[in-house]
Structure formats: structure tokens, C-alpha cells
Amino acid sequence: MMILHDNLGSGNGYKVRLLLSHLGQPFKRIEYDVTKGETRTAEFLALNPDGRIPLLQFTDGRVLTQSNAILFFLAQKTSYLPSDSFAQAQALQWMFFEQYSHEPNIAVARYWLYFLDRAEVQQTQLEEKWQKGYQALDVMEQRLGAADYLVDGGYSIADIALYAYTHVADEADMDLGPYPGIRRWLDRVAEQPGHVLITQDGFS
């Protein structure tokens, strides 16, 4: 059985859990406490020199890291990856946007506020994260105010990648009120067959 090296609070880990649930693929989960350095042990660094979860380990021992690369691999030849190569590139465009402009702001603000002691958080740094996070939401709203999903053709790994931290933006003290397109899309994603919650450990 595949082993997902994971953290239950991680939106990046959740992306993989959510797609595996959609696909009905069973997996074993190993939980790592990132705040205690559990992804920086010699044993884990031998699996991933970058010291990050999620990491998916296949039964033959091969491993993949980077949540969005894992999504791309698992979605091959399923409806979650568009079959047209231009649409695939558009999905990847959103997924690179997610890792560059969305996650480093919204996920990091959420991590600071939700997992660390609020007293440790510097207000000016937090405000910069919020500002850039709202810029990322503005870009998403332009698309989702006019279309059901991020890429033409329906729900895809691009939606999974961006749903992960957008749907918990409130945990970063961010307000989705001014984003009606995004809010309707969040509902649409949550209605997909096989949807699981970010807090859900494995299959329901």
C-alpha cells in the first residue's frame, strides 16, 4: 500500500489526501510534527533531502515530493487531469501560481496564526502576507467570477491545489466576503464525490 508522509494540518498534505479519496485509492498515513523537527531527521532527509511533507512512497519504494507534482502523477489518465495538452498546461499554470503567489502568503499567515503562539507573530510581516494573499485571491476571483472551475472542462487538480488553503483562509484571519466567485467555487468543490475534510484522517 502507498504510504503518505504527511501532517494533518497541512493543506499541501490535504491536496494529496483529497485526490486519493476522489480516486478511491487506499493509503497508509504517517504523521509528522513539523514544529518538532520531525521532517529534519536523518531518516526523513534520506527520503527527501528538502525535508518537507507531503511525500508519497509507492509500494516499489519510489518516492515523489512536492504536492502538486504528486497530484499531476496520480491524476494521469483520470478526469482530474485534462487530456488536452494546452489545458494541462493551464492547470499547471494555476498550480505554479498557487506555490508562488498563494501558498507562501495565505498558508504562511495561517501557520503563524493557527499553529504558533500569536505573540510570536510580527504584525508588519503578517500584514504583508495578507496584502499579497488578497492579491492572489483577486486573481482567482477574476476567473471564478466568470467560470465554474479554474480550467475549462471541469473540476481538476488545479482546483484541488488552490482549494487546499483557500477554504481555510479564515484560519489566516482573511475574509472571503468580497469574493463571491471564490465562495461559490468552494461550495462546488465541496460537493464533488469523495470529498473529505482537511481534518479527516483517511477515508470516512
Next chain:
Amino acid sequence: MMILHDNLGSGNGYKVRLLLSHLGQPFKRIEYDVTKGETRTAEFLALNPDGRIPLLQFTDGRVLTQSNAILFFLAQKTSYLPSDSFAQAQALQWMFFEQYSHEPNIAVARYWLYFLDRAEVQQTQLEEKWQKGYQALDVMEQRLGAADYLVDGGYSIADIALYAYTHVADEADMDLGPYPGIRRWLDRVAEQPGHVLITQDGFS
């Protein structure tokens, strides 16, 4: 003819120029001065709401943004994208690593030192970029100390993506001396047929 909306100093733009040169595909280039807000005009935001170059515009008017998504699309069915789906995912793994752990540190330090007035740069912020940038180089060295290219099977878009800012790390005041694997790999990349320099405007 394809139009590349670009900046000649940008490593992200260079990735696309380099692959187009390998492929022998002609293109027209439009130069944007990012420091003067030329990618934030209403005209450019209509093309890319994210306000960033590179952006590749095809003859039928369709556009792609995000350098690594553009590489993925252009490399379809060429030797620059591995044909095996697991190797494709490994290439994407390195490309997501590039946008998350490498570019935000090495490219940003280079931008501050090479394009802005040094007096504007905060030393503590610069030191954080260097520290995280060297961590990214450490991860690359683990692979490139033991293998010719980032992904098994030869030179690929993963190498193009990581070459772009690694080969100008000196412009970020970073020292590649302690990275013999990376230095040999830089030479190997520069020897590929159709290689062009980052400063080269179009084909030689």
C-alpha cells in the same frame, strides 16, 4: 509568430527563450521594464491578471503564463520532456521546488543586488535569502553530485528551470565554489545544442 512578453534580465523569461532556441522555434519578443510598472498597465493586466512576465502569446491569441507551465507545454513530444509519466512528475517536482525554494531566494537576492540600488537593500533580509538559497543549492548538489541531470534520461525542462537562476547566482553574491556537482552540471547545460545566453535577445 509567437510573441514572448519578456524582460531580458529575467531568469524566468530566459527559461522560455532557452527552450525556444533549443527547439529552433522563432518568436517575437516584447520587452517590459518591471521596475517601471510596465507589467501593471491595464493593457497587460488584460492579458495576465497576475501582472507578471514571461507570458507567451500564440498566433491564435491564446496565452500561457508561469515560466514552468510554458516550458511544460512547449516541450510536449520533444526530448526535453521525459515520455515516462513518473519521470515527468519528477521533472515537475524539481520545477515546483524551483518556484518554491530556489527562485524566491536566489532570484530575489539577485534582483535586489543587481537591479536595485544596494543602499535600498536590508542586510538582514538579504542574509535570510542567502541562507535559504544555499539550502536549495544543497538539495540540488545531493542530486548533481551523483547524476548528470536532475531527472534520469538526460537534459530536460527541469534542468532549464533550475539553470536559469543558478548560473547567475554570482549576481546574487552567492558562491558556487562548494558545489562541484552543480558546477559540472552548469557546464553540461551550456554545451547543449542551441544554448543561448541570458543576455541574448533572440537567436544568434
